[in-house]
Amino acid sequence: MKYSEQDERTSEWMRLALSKMKQFDIAPTPANYALWFEYVSGTNLSLTEAVDNEIEMSGKLTAQQCHLLYEQFFDDDKDRAAMFEMRQELARLLKQVLNYVYTGVTTTGRSNSHLQSMLSRLQPDLNRQQLHTLIEEVLIETRLAVSSGELLNEQLNGAMTEVAALKKELSDSRREAITDSLTGLANRKHFDDLIHQMTRDADQNGMDVSVIFSDVDMFSTINEKHGQLVGDQVLRVIAELMKTSLKGRDLVARYGGEEFAVILPNTSMQNARILADTIRQDLASKRIQRKDTREPLGTITMSFGVARYVPGEGVDSFLQRVDRAVYLAKRRGRNNVCDAPPPII
Numbered sequence: 001m002k003y004s005e006q007d008e009r010t011s012e013w014m015r016l017a018l019s020k021m022k023q024f025d026i027a028p029t030p031a032n033y034a035l036w037f038e039y040v041s042g043t044n045l046s047l048t049e050a051v052d053n054e055i056e057m058s059g060k061l062t063a064q065q066c067h068l069l070y071e072q073f074f075d076d077d078k079d080r081a082a083m084f085e086m087r088q089e090l091a092r093l094l095k096q097v098l099n100y101v102y103t104g105v106t107t108t109g110r111s112n113s114h115l116q117s118m119l120s121r122l123q124p125d126l127n128r129q130q131l132h133t134l135i136e137e138v139l140i141e142t143r144l145a146v147s148s149g150e151l152l153n154e155q156l157n158g159a160m161t162e163v164a165a166l167k168k169e170l171s172d173s174r175r176e177a178i179t180d181s182l183t184g185l186a187n188r189k190h191f192d193d194l195i196h197q198m199t200r201d202a203d204q205n206g207m208d209v210s211v212i213f214s215d216v217d218m219f220s221t222i223n224e225k226h227g228q229l230v231g232d233q234v235l236r237v238i239a240e241l242m243k244t245s246l247k248g249r250d251l252v253a254r255y256g257g258e259e260f261a262v263i264l265p266n267t268s269m270q271n272a273r274i275l276a277d278t279i280r281q282d283l284a285s286k287r288i289q290r291k292d293t294r295e296p297l298g299t300i301t302m303s304f305g306v307a308r309y310v311p312g313e314g315v316d317s318f319l320q321r322v323d324r325a326v327y328l329a330k331r332r333g334r335n336n337v338c339d340a341p342p343p344i345i
């Protein structure tokens with residue numbers, strides 16, 4: 001078989017990807033392989049930058065970091081598809097505007113070269129932030145052209161409206177990607193991103209970061225007795241209650257099925273514990289009814305675990321400790337708040 005230049009390059013990237021995984025002692029799983037293949041091929045500049053940043057910050061790349069990077073760059077097919085469509089749409093609009101320029105509607109060459117350069121920046125590895133910046137630039141450029149009378153107002157106004165709609169679509173899709181659709185709370189991805197960022201900050205400046213995990217007690221019984229839809233309704237009520245108990249930069253997320261997680265920046269262990277207990281009491285005293293029949297659902301409770309991040313312990317240890325605290329609260333009979341055990345450093 002005769003190898004083409006492309007085949008040779010691909011083989012080289014495969015070799016390099018494997019050697020990188022060996023260098024960082026990373027298991028050669030398909031996900032890790034995809035990550036490193038993309039890295040060594042240099043086709044995704046954002047990914048390369050993200051990997052380099054991680055290595056620069058900690059001098060290594062752990063399996064957990066690889067997992068997060070994989071999730072960020074590969075594991076969100078829907079999001080990637082939406083980004084792809086938006087890139088296509090922006091390219092179409094830019095070409096349309098350029099067309100007006102070519103057909104002589106404009107009198108200067110400024111818009112022409114500027115729009116051309118924007119078009120050339122519409123690369124496949126464009127991330128969400130870069131796409132957002134580009135859309136902003138296109139909006140400014142077209143607005144300028146309209147106001148200076150360079151282009152036919154009517155045609156350009158149409159294009160401008162479409163670019164503005166695209167901008168809204170991008171921010172809607174960004175919100176959707178980090179939101180839990182059942183409760184409207186942040187989703188697990190948002191929680192994971194933020195907790196990594198907060199613990200990194202805490203490692204650097206020692207600020208207080210506390211976390212509350214909570215798990216609905218005997219939730220399967222609610223589902224069995226009243227059905228999944230009523231179970232869903234209960235989750236929404238709890239989400240609402242948790243949201244109204246928080247303030248400022250606190251973040252509450254639906255962490256899993258009937259699990260909720262709260263990040264509390266600049267909050268001591270004691271205050272986190274007080275907050276968890278307030279939510280616990282508020283829920284236990286709430287009279288929740290079925291929406292359809294008004295039938296009371298009885299007392300619904302949750303078990304809580306609380307932990308404060310100890311700088312240097314790492315996010316995995318932190319979340320394992322708080323998870324352990326929820327387990328202890330369940331063991332103590334549920335409807336309880338328990339402190340996490342100290343980290344083993």
Ligand SMILES: Nc1nc2c(ncn2[C@@H]2O[C@H](COP(=O)(O)OP(=O)(O)OP(=O)(O)O)[C@@H](O)[C@H]2O)c(=O)[nH]1
Nearest residue numbers: 215216217218219220221223228229231232257258
């Ligand atoms: N209605 C509904 N149920 C869910 C959802 N996600 C998970 N569940 C249910 O949540 C229940 C969790 O049950 P278990 O983990 O056994 O725990 P539990 O019954 O809450 O009991 P304890 O945690 O031990 O107090 C299961 O029945 C899941 O099917 C959801 O989105 N909607």
